[in-house]
Structures are given as structure tokens and as C-alpha cells.
Amino acid sequence: MLMRSLPLNDAAGRDKIVPLRAVATNTRRIESKNLLDGSRELVIEHQGAEYHLRLTRNDKLILTK
Template structure:
């Protein structure tokens, strides 16, 4: 009697979190140059506090209080 291959099916877990449609992002996005407007630094006021957003020489963004 010849051996027959056995196929094992494994159920993939169902996603319960909503998946955004392709091309849509769950959070709005803004380009850093729109905030900095040609400068290396901008002050941001939030909740009565002032924060400083800096664009470094290494092309990084640093937000400090």
C-alpha cells in the first residue's frame, strides 16, 4: 500500500485591530520643513509650556522642554 502525503492545515489567528486601508495613515503627517520654514529651530507652545524643536547638523530632530 503506497504512502499518501498528509497535509496539515494551521489556522492563522484573526486580526482584531483595525487595519487602515492602503494609502491611509491613522495619524496625520506633516513635513518637518513645514514646521521649521527654512530655520534650524522653532519654538512650540503646548499646555502653557514652551518646547524647542531643533534640526541638527546630523539631520536629526530634537524636541526639548
């Protein structure tokens, strides 16, 4: 976990340690090739809207609404 020291305004002059970001421990991991299954585009429906996950010519992923 990344940590950063922030100065406090107390008399002791100690620093407070705070996390920069939380690390998810149980995040699902799926290979993009398994999602796309040989195609270059996938449509994801979320709350009534369509999102398009596209594989570019440079093998990058782009998600658009």
C-alpha cells in the same frame, strides 16, 4: 499590526494573540521642512510650557522642554 503569542494556563494549551501596539489610522503627517520653514528651530507652546524642536547638524530632530 504586530502580534505576539502569549501562553495561557488553560487545559487546552492554546495561545492568546494580543496586539503589541495600536496603529493609528488617521494620524496627521507633516513634512519637517514645512514646520521649520527654512529655520533650524521651532518653538511649540503646549499647556503653558515652551518646547523647542531643533534640527541638528546631522539632520536629526530633537524636542526639548
